[in-house]
Amino acid sequence: MKVLVAVKRVVDYNVKIRVKSDESGVDLANVKMAMNPFCEIAVEEAVRLKESGAADEIVVVSMGPKACQEQIRTAMALGADRGIQIETDEDLESLAVAKLLAKVVEEEQPGLVILGKQSIDSDNNQTGQMLGAITGMPQGTFASEVNLGEGIVDVTREVDGGLQTLSLKMPAIVTTDLRLNEPRYASLPNIMKAKRKPLDVKTPADYGVDVTPRLKTLKVEAPAQREAGILVSSVDELVEKLKNEAKVI
Amino acid sequence: MATLVIAEHENGALKGATLNTVTAAQQLGGDIDLLVAGSDCGAAAEAAAQVAGVNKVLLADADCYNHQLAENLAQLVTELSSGYSHILAPATTTGKNFMPRVAAALDVAQISDIVSVEGADTFKRPIYAGNAIATVQSSDAVKVITVRTTAFDAAGEGGSASVEALSAAHDAGVSSFVKEELAVSDRPELTSAKVIISGGRGMANGENFEMLEKVADKLGAAVGASRAAVDAGYVPNDMQVGQTGKIVAPELYIAVGISGAIQHLAGMKDSKYIVAINKDEEAPIFQVADYGLVADLFDAVPELEQKL
Numbered sequence A: 001m002k003v004l005v006a007v008k009r010v011v012d013y014n015v016k017i018r019v020k021s022d023e024s025g026v027d028l029a030n031v032k033m034a035m036n037p038f039c040e041i042a043v044e045e046a047v048r049l050k051e052s053g054a055a056d057e058i059v060v061v062s063m064g065p066k067a068c069q070e071q072i073r074t075a076m077a078l079g080a081d082r083g084i085q086i087e088t089d090e091d092l093e094s095l096a097v098a099k100l101l102a103k104v105v106e107e108e109q110p111g112l113v114i115l116g117k118q119s120i121d122s123d124n125n126q127t128g129q130m131l132g133a134i135t136g137m138p139q140g141t142f143a144s145e146v147n148l149g150e151g152i153v154d155v156t157r158e159v160d161g162g163l164q165t166l167s168l169k170m171p172a173i174v175t176t177d178l179r180l181n182e183p184r185y186a187s188l189p190n191i192m193k194a195k196r197k198p199l200d201v202k203t204p205a206d207y208g209v210d211v212t213p214r215l216k217t218l219k220v221e222a223p224a225q226r227e228a229g230i231l232v233s234s235v236d237e238l239v240e241k242l243k244n245e246a247k248v249i
Numbered sequence B: 001m002a003t004l005v006i007a008e009h010e011n012g013a014l015k016g017a018t019l020n021t022v023t024a025a026q027q028l029g030g031d032i033d034l035l036v037a038g039s040d041c042g043a044a045a046e047a048a049a050q051v052a053g054v055n056k057v058l059l060a061d062a063d064c065y066n067h068q069l070a071e072n073l074a075q076l077v078t079e080l081s082s083g084y085s086h087i088l089a090p091a092t093t094t095g096k097n098f099m100p101r102v103a104a105a106l107d108v109a110q111i112s113d114i115v116s117v118e119g120a121d122t123f124k125r126p127i128y129a130g131n132a133i134a135t136v137q138s139s140d141a142v143k144v145i146t147v148r149t150t151a152f153d154a155a156g157e158g159g160s161a162s163v164e165a166l167s168a169a170h171d172a173g174v175s176s177f178v179k180e181e182l183a184v185s186d187r188p189e190l191t192s193a194k195v196i197i198s199g200g201r202g203m204a205n206g207e208n209f210e211m212l213e214k215v216a217d218k219l220g221a222a223v224g225a226s227r228a229a230v231d232a233g234y235v236p237n238d239m240q241v242g243q244t245g246k247i248v249a250p251e252l253y254i255a256v257g258i259s260g261a262i263q264h265l266a267g268m269k270d271s272k273y274i275v276a277i278n279k280d281e282e283a284p285i286f287q288v289a290d291y292g293l294v295a296d297l298f299d300a301v302p303e304l305e306q307k308l
């Protein structure tokens, strides 16, 4: 079985971002970039499937400017076999990403597509589900456990009330939640090896997909700042403040 | 202009998240219809008909909608979409699951997690874990939107909408329900609780959460947790507050042994009052706390319980 994994290059999750003073967006100049944490989990899951013998090839795809090849190489260092970069400077919306992925799915015919449940920049949580609608594939979103069977995959999902397990006919889509696995680090020899793995570069036009955005960002503001609070010196003082000042208990 | 709101319901009752979503719909203007889809959900449809401001309730009662399987529910909503300018659902794990499927089937963008309605086509939504708020304008014919429920008040009662039963049953036949393990608790739900007390890695183990539960009993509070506490297995995943857990905005949020990582703050910084109890005075949680107490939680929490 072939597994397709989609990865996104985003601001490193430790970075405290700042909005630009003209409110046109977030200041990304000289900011550390990395693979979206949920995508790391997706890569790890695919690698584990390969190690267990359930998968025989892992194809990793990323979309964006040339720099996203870094994240493709990272995925290869972790165990992906080959990569596809779809190069564009357009700020891709989830719908465009899903349409491009659907074309890759058509070409590659994977048994499983694994994606992160959301990217930590746009926080959309859409791409996997949209890919499902376009391809007709079933989806197991927010996965904390994935079990392969004969032509089916059971996915345990983190839902608001607890956990839910679904059985999906393959080919299927899985989007990862944080507790699906703990990603490994790439070893130096594997990072070196990854440099020689095949990487195809395509464009949205190669796939005949129109990636024009549907949403226009009018402005990006900093959120309302909370007013500085105070330190209390004892539990008594805390209870007194909550009762008499905040009046919340 | 007309809006279709997809209701969330459980055991014959509407979930609170639906009422917040109706309020967002009211801010758009135009008629509001509510879709109740599920199996054996007639009682929920009756409840939906009482919600103030609802024009009509559509009831799709069929086995294939049980457990809100995304593949089947999305087909139903897509089919119903004609005639609506907006389709709204709460940004719960259910709404997040099926709504993007509806959007893609309609070939439109989804606007996730809106926190305000600026106009019929313009909305505000948080990005970067809430560290920036984007104002976005949609050029699509149908706006498919999920709503951050804490940003909108709950709609009241007093409606008397008609209920129209639909006969359509879409079973895509590609997914099926196996089982669920749902948390049972007498406490208020995290997302609607007025008071929340949450524990982090500082709690050191699951048993120690009993200290928080005792405080919660006295305050009628819900109990939450940080990701670290859930990852360590102290408590189940449904208690996680944050960027990837639940978004909460209670009157009072008490963070105990939580450092205040960006991703945790993303889920609770809109709380009216924040209290932090942490032994490290440098912990970033103190930067957002109205009242901070630098103390060992194993002393402070039992004392707090006593003095309430």
Ligand SMILES: Cc1cc2nc3c(=O)[nH]c(=O)nc-3n(C[C@H](O)[C@H](O)[C@H](O)COP(=O)(O)OP(=O)(O)OC[C@H]3O[C@@H](n4cnc5c(N)ncnc54)[C@H](O)[C@@H]3O)c2cc1C
Pocket (backbone or CB within 6 Å): A013, A037, A038, A120, A178, B199, B200, B201, B202, B203, B225, B226, B227, B228, B229, B240, B241, B242, B243, B244, B245, B246, B256, B257, B258, B259, B260, B261, B262, B263, B264, B267, B277, B278, B279, B280, B283, B295, B296, B297, B298
């Ligand atoms: C993609 C992504 C998504 C994430 N999503 C979430 C999310 O939704 N929610 C979330 O919470 N996190 C999330 N995280 C994780 C987040 O970055 C932090 O790792 C996590 O919030 C830390 O949890 P914590 O504060 O409990 O633990 P720590 O950061 O380890 O803090 C523990 C705190 O307890 C204090 N403490 C210890 N012992 C005591 C004591 N005896 N008395 C008093 N204080 C004590 C310490 O001083 C410390 O401040 C996410 C991370 C990533 C990468």
